[in-house]
Amino acid sequence: MDCPSCEEHIGWDWVEDEEIEPNEVFECPECEESLRYFIDEGTYLGPQHKTVEVVS
Numbered sequence: 001m002d003c004p005s006c007e008e009h010i011g012w013d014w015v016e017d018e019e020i021e022p023n024e025v026f027e028c029p030e031c032e033e034s035l036r037y038f039i040d041e042g043t044y045l046g047p048q049h050k051t052v053e054v055v056s
């Protein structure tokens with residue numbers, strides 16, 4: 001994924017290593033912005049689509 005704040009790439013393997021769950025707030029390792037991700041099941045984009053947003 002790309003951080004929506006600083007646009008740095010964050011690997012999903014990093015997210016898994018940090019054991020960050022969907023809907024859980026975490027800090028971008030690059031800019032320390034508070035972020036959160038969701039998994040959308042079965043959208044037209046494919047069977048599984050992850051969305052990352054800044055927590056404001």
Ligand SMILES: [Zn+2]
Pocket residue numbers: 003004005006007008028029030031032033
């Ligand atoms: Zn960032």
